[in-house]
Amino acid sequence: MTEPQAATIPRKLPRQARAAATMEAILEGAAHILRRDGLGGFTTNHIAERAGVSIGSLYQYFPGKEAILAELIRRKRAALLGAFQTIAADEALDLPQAIDRLVAVGIDRQLADPVLSLALDYAEAALPLQAETRSLKVALIGTVAGLLARHGIADPAVAARDLIALARGMADLEGLYGEADGPSLGRRIRRAVFGYLGPGPFSSTPLPSGSLK
Amino acid sequence: MTEPQAATIPRKLPRQARAAATMEAILEGAAHILRRDGLGGFTTNHIAERAGVSIGSLYQYFPGKEAILAELIRRKRAALLGAFQTIAADEALDLPQAIDRLVAVGIDRQLADPVLSLALDYAEAALPLQAETRSLKVALIGTVAGLLARHGIADPAVAARDLIALARGMADLEGLYGEADGPSLGRRIRRAVFGYLGPGPFSSTPLPSGSLK
Amino acid sequence: MTEPQAATIPRKLPRQARAAATMEAILEGAAHILRRDGLGGFTTNHIAERAGVSIGSLYQYFPGKEAILAELIRRKRAALLGAFQTIAADEALDLPQAIDRLVAVGIDRQLADPVLSLALDYAEAALPLQAETRSLKVALIGTVAGLLARHGIADPAVAARDLIALARGMADLEGLYGEADGPSLGRRIRRAVFGYLGPGPFSSTPLPSGSLK
Amino acid sequence: MTEPQAATIPRKLPRQARAAATMEAILEGAAHILRRDGLGGFTTNHIAERAGVSIGSLYQYFPGKEAILAELIRRKRAALLGAFQTIAADEALDLPQAIDRLVAVGIDRQLADPVLSLALDYAEAALPLQAETRSLKVALIGTVAGLLARHGIADPAVAARDLIALARGMADLEGLYGEADGPSLGRRIRRAVFGYLGPGPFSSTPLPSGSLK
């Protein structure tokens, strides 16, 4: 895809409370539109109207629609990254426990807003985003990779990417068409993840034989 | 997303050879545009130009861009479904062998055209497709579910959807950012799949004890 | 209105029965479309489809849509003209009797197909038609004018045009919004017509003096 | 005619003076186009160009060409309605005098712009207008009907519609093909109108008995 790289950083940082509120309104409006109309209906005019802000104001805060989308992605990734980092930094957790938590966190966000999540996931994959946004993805994978490496998993970078992709793929479909049963989905994802990682000495509490069903 | 359901079936069947060629040209042009410019650049004018066909001709065969997209999805799914059915019908294969083949087939198609695949996957998930197109997805899942059921897997319908989603999630990202190493990807996907399915009597090479939960 | 004068005569006279049938089918299809969709939906493609004829065939018989419209107008006027001439030629009728008949004939045609009539009336007034078609209108007015002159009406040409316009105006609206009560409409039109003509020696039942002027 | 009811109300009310000027320019441009090219040439692009306004601006104020047409009709009817109400409210006038004035007012407007008037009349009759626009027509008829009722005319609603239709029919044709001699046309219309109303006690110059009815 070769669309001309667009500016994706907010134009200016709001210094006043009112300005911050305007910016939030725009982003909330954008999320609403994306959820309701998908990427096809994601237009600056609609966003401004929904946000109760003039189109001129919108362009005071964002240089274009790509920037709004990028900011939505950035925030989503940043929140996820923070949660992941906290989990990965917790030395008290063994790998299965850490993965349980990572999966649980990821599922929560996905199921809470499946359509928006799917649209942002696609946008992130398909659109040319700025380096700064991309770096969040790298950090996300890196955090998981570090955790895996610490527990002796081979090829941790590839594994981290695979596992995130796997979980996201399952969660996307469950969100859209399934019954959005988080606990059940979590169990299924963990089975796949642990299968991927293989039987190893990484677990502090080895499970007995005898399958799950 | 509540876009107002668009017509997604071709407008008329070509009666002359020339007409069939035009229709193919349009579909090829559409695939090319989708690959090169993504869903954002997927416009009827671009498609017609790329196909070397007048915009009027395009509308003789398709009532709109949605219909072209739907037809691309339909063809992709139909081809995949055919391959899956052949594999699932082969009684000589045990479950691991059958899964090996399913994964291999799926990977081939995905890696051969990653950007196109991603766009079609997103379109299929996010756009409101017609019943007929959706039925192909159902058939695809059903084929895998039948295979799983025959080998004693519990909850085969959910499992089939999960496994397809899982594999597709991994393959999408590998196609976009990875090294497109099919055999390696295949091995990783299989690990996840067998982990998901759990240790069972289905395997000719039974897994050792110590699986994870 | 200065639209470029278009050809309005049928391209060729059908010599075979099949050809004549095709031409009739086209004209009937055109009337149907005009009735159902108005002048805005009057397109050659729709007409051909409705007529069950290929678009190519349509252009074998008519050089363009204007010609089809013109032919519809021509036929309508010709039929009316024939009826009018018969009435005007009947020496046995006095003026009130003749007018009764003229009005009755006009009303019948208008009420039988009000939407089509209105569209044709507008087309006749607003579109640039060919001399031959226009001449039918002249003949129609002339026929009435001759009748009026024969009974001593002053300014018969203007009167004929006025009376036709008057009756058509009333009939158009009655057709669209009224109860399409022909006899009642006829009575009302005749009151207006005789009022217009004023108390004169034309009637076999002469009116008393005291005109309205 | 069953065209899919289009929006016919202006999109937004102009808040700045500049905006009001733009809206007027659009309406004037639309009137010019209608006059010059008829309904067939009545396109948004032509209107915008003629108005010296971008096509985008046109769509800021009107949701489509139907809305522009509706607004032209609305204004024309509103002006006529105002004049009619003034006349009908004047208790000093007897019926013939009031009718004289109504006819004179109607003729003035029709002859001043015959092509535009004809196009608007047809549009009003043939297009599906909004309730609000239709209500102006009802008010117009109602005003005349009230006047007639006050003077003891039977069936005043039907009579009002008939008389308006009758006058409009005559004026439309006079405007297009006649010599646009207002006074003469007025006299002729009045003859028809009084003939329609019949000899009654309404006139300050009472008619003798012996009407045709």
Place this chain on the structure above:
DNA sequence: AATGAATGAGCCTTCATTCAT
């Protein structure tokens, strides 16, 4: 003669973006 595939000008409309107020 008949067919219907093909054409492309042109219509309607949206939308990202700018700029005067």
Place this chain on the structure above:
DNA sequence: CATGAATGAAGGCTCATTCAT
């Protein structure tokens, strides 16, 4: 800063018409 009027490129789609088969 905010507003909203204005812009025009561009996209979706139709329709009159031609022409090879």
